[in-house]
Amino acid sequence: MLSDELILRVHDVAKAFGGLVAVDHAHLELHRGQLIGLIGPNGAGKTTLFNLIAGYYAPDAGTITFEGHEIAGMKPYDVCRLGIARTFQTTKPFLECTTIENILVGALLREPSVKKAESIAERIVDLLDLGAVAQARGSELSVPNRKLLEVGRTIATGSTLLLLDEPMAGLVPTEKEQVLKVLRRINADGRSIIIVEHDMRAVMSLCSHIVLLDRGKVLLEGTPQQVTEDPRAIAAYLGDDYAAASN
Amino acid sequence: MNSENTTQLGLEEAARRSRRIVGIVLAAVLIAAGLALPFVVRDPYFMSVVILCLMMGYLSATWGIISQTGQLSFGHSAFVGLGGYTSTILYTQLNVTPWLGILAGGAVAVLFGVIIGLPTLRLRGVYFALATLAFASILQIVALTTLRIGPIVIGASPGIQINLVNSGDAPQVFQFQGKMGYYYVIFGMLCLVLLLSFILNRIRIGYYWRAIRNDEDAAESLGINVARYRILGFLLSCFLTGAGGVFYAQYLLAVDPRRILGLGFSTEIALMGIVGGWQSVFGPVIGSAVLVPISEFLRARLSAIPQMTTVIYGLILVVFMVFLPQGINGLIVKAVKELSTQASRRRRHRVEKTDA
Amino acid sequence: MINSFLSALVLGIETGCIYAVVALGLSVIFGVIRVVNFAHGTILMLSLYLSYYLFTWFKIEPYATALIAAGAAFVFGYAVQFIVVRPIFVREKAYVVEPLGVLMLMAGVDMILSSVGIILFTPYVKAVRSIFSVMTVNVGFSTLNISRMVPVPVAVILTTLTSWLLNKTETGNIIRAVGQNRDAAAACGINVHHIYALTFGIGCAVTALGGNFLLPFYPISPTIGTGLTIKAFVVVVLGGMGSIYGMLAAGVIVGLIESISSVFMPGSFATLVALAVFIVIIVVKPSGLMGRIRI
Secondary structure: OOOOOEEEEEEEEEEEEOOEEEEEEEEEEEEOOOEEEEEOOOOOOHHHHHHHHHOOOOOOEEEEEEOOEEOOOOOHHHHHHHOEEEOOOOOOOOOOOEHHHHHHHHHOOOOOOHHHHHHHHHHHHHHOOOHHHOOOEHHHOOHHHHHHHHHHHHHHOOOOEEEEEOOOOOOOHHHHHHHHHHHHHHHHOOOEEEEEOOOHHHHHHHOOEEEEEEOOEEEEEEOHHHHHHOHHHHHHHHOHHHHHHHO | OHHHHHHHHHHHHHHHHHHHHHHHHHHHHHHHHHHHHHHHOOOHHHHHHHHHHHHHHHHHHHHHHHHHOOOOOOOOHHHHHHHHHHHHHHHHHHOOOHHHHHHHHHHHHHHHHHHHHHHHOOOOHHHHHHHHHHHHHHHHHHHHHOOEEOOEEOOOOOOEEOOOOHHHOEHHHOEOOOOHHHHHHHHHHHHHHHHHHHHHHHOHHHHHHHHHHHOHHHHHHOOOOHHHHHHHHHHHHHHHHHHHHHHHHHHHOEEOHHHHOOHHHHHHHHHHHHHHOOOOOOHHHHHHHHHHHHHHHHHHHOOOOOHHHHHHHHHHHHHHHHHOOOHHHHHHHHHHHHHHHHHHHHHHHHHHHHHO | OHHHHHHHHHHHHHHHHHHHHHHHHHHHHHHHOOOOOOOHHHHHHHHHHHHHHHHHHHOOOOOOHHHHHHHHHHHHHHHHHHHHHHHHHHHOOOOOOOOHHHHHHHHHHHHHHHHHHHHHHOOOOEOOOOHHHHOEEEOOOOEEEHHHHOHHHHHHHHHHHHHHHHHHOHHHHHHHHHHHOHHHHHHOOOOHHHHHHHHHHHHHHHHHHHHHOOOOOOOEOOOHHHHHHHHHHHHHHHHOOOOHHHHHHHHHHHHHHHHHHHHHOOHHHHHHHHHHHHHHHHHHOOOOOOOOOOO
16 A cells, blocks of 8 residues: 655665774665565665664764654654654563563553553454464563564554564564565555565565665665566675576 | 363453452451551560561562662662651751651652662663662761751761650651551551552553563663653652651661661662562562561571671572572462463363363 | 872872772673672682781781782682572573672672671771881881882782783683673683683682782771772772773772872761762763663
8 A cells, every 4th residue: 555655764874883884875765555675685784774763873974754753863762652663683572571461562652551552462462373372471482473573562553664674584484474464464554664584585575665785875776576687686685596596 | 163262261361360359368368467466466576576577678669669670779778868867857957747757758869869860770780789889878978977067967977866755655746655656657658669569560651661671672662761761660769768768767766877878778678679579569578578587586596696697698698699589479470370370271171171 | 288198199099009909800800701799808808817817827927828818719719600600690691791690699798708707707807917017118208108008019010910811811812702702702612601710710819919918007807898899899990891900090090089088078088989980980981881782
């Protein structure tokens, strides 16, 4: 459900850690309802870009505008209040809390009543098929379940933009199908998503727009078709086998 | 399949409800017993141990509120002392009744809490603990060496004494004949703090505190202003602790900086919190309920070697840190969980059997 | 006036070097491998008593007891770390760099050791009187006690030695690696728990060795431990975690702050100033205290 309204604009953003340039004047634009795939080799700066948007780092240069607000340098909780939620590459569940409680915390952002937040959490648990581990503590969950938990937490916050950092890493194909179904569903409900993923089939089937990041720069972007056929993408990330396989 | 799930869910709900009823009944019984105690027990020594128990329970419970946000305070005596000194100075020099002094003591504690808390709460655990320790030590040095600040008498080393009014029978200035008055006051205060903690734990702020102490970054990603919720918990604790300090001063009829602002006092409070279960609602009280009687018993038996009490305290602390970091409360929680898992397993068998 | 200032200066440097000697071991234990040794001063106290009794019963000169005390402290430190602290490190993940549990644990150990000290040694202050205790030299503005000046070269020598050990030897490299990331070190085949224990032992030994030189003039009692521990933490943090020379400078600074302030205000206030400096440093410029790196 793609609209023309531009809600996120990352413009000329740069971030360096000492001598290491992580993000090198990157641009990104996202429209309401869009589902963007962010791909690229390891170390390309994808997670750093997420951290910059979500407020964990302040950019050295450039601007980040979300729904009219300038969010570069804002604190993560203020960014979340404005409507951006993110997951973490290395999962960070609340270890003492059960799955339900984890997601409940996310829901409390817009629903201060614990009871109502709990029912929101229960619905999300059903949505993600986490019923079997609903009462298990974060410390007891397997990594794939932790990834699902994080996705659930972001959904619970009611945010308009979700930044998902490799939510399907480590999942088996049936679990990936489940996540894809959920993501398509919430995208259909109007939420925008930027997803970092290495599973190209998932990215192709899910995203309408792909951005390829390499060494902190946006190498190219376009429709899945355009990107995967571009020789630069093949050289930098996809590899010849992929090109051969898809032909 | 679905009917099995609903039956299962229904039984889980019923189990949860029955646990709640057990909890309410238990609380009612304890409160009733507490209210009746002074009429059943007449021995003043026993009563004084009970009062000490309740008071240390109160102070550990207020200490525990800071732990809820994930920080460990190693200088809690500072706020006890601030409360006690404020109300005592107001009473002995300005004739303000200590009942009002409770509010003043709490307020002064909050003020100092802002001063030390705002810059230090964001520090990593160990550094926050050391900072609170340094803070309490600074206050103690000031109290030990200052005779007066302008017209206000601080009293330096021996502190400030409170004179008996009407041989101690003066409830209007927080003095009671015998033990009963003090008992009911501290019993009431303790119940209030526990109720407050219990409620806070079950509403949004409690969940946010749990999130913060588990993972600050993840908490921030969900819109939680970590610093704000931390300082809220800290200041609440400061206020309640200051109020506790007022009771302490009135019960002992003195504020002695060597005791009320001492590192030993801070350590004792933290010790009870940890032994009982430091991030739980009832843990600290359990800790004091266990440790105060033990220490009184040891004090009586080993009066020849008073340091043995400290040795045993130290041993208990070491043993708990190594083997039982979640304290007694952690043990209880684990036991309850075990029992309820077994119970739900039995329920599932029953459901499966009826379905079949 | 100038005389008292100069005396304060000398006293400050002397005191500062005492603090540096006490804090040296903690600089290794806390500064390098991040073990919050809250019992540091008390362990030193025990080694001082050992030296005291070696002197009183066997007439061994205080400076000679240094090696014996150091050896005993090493063994004791190794044992404490290996037996008591290790379970917590096993339990906590590596990204929890300084587990709080260790602080409370060592506070418990501190309680045990100082109380046992009071029981065994009685709470009364003892002093060692050897020939060194009364040797003095006149320097114009004041008469200086030789034994009080001994900590100065001792501090410098021990600091240099420790820094060399940590930075220029294989063992030192291993220790620093473990301090930075114990899981990674373990993955490289390092016996992490042995290294922790070894370092703890070295820290205790170094402090016992240096602390021994305090005996001829520093009266001891079983309760001096905790106060020294707090001073040591102030000095280590002020100097910057992991920097041994920084710790030496910080010790001297604290000593000077204390001695110069006591010219203007009562003695115990000087400690207050040091504590206030401590709080300000960890809040404003933790340099050495790494700010948490966000993902």
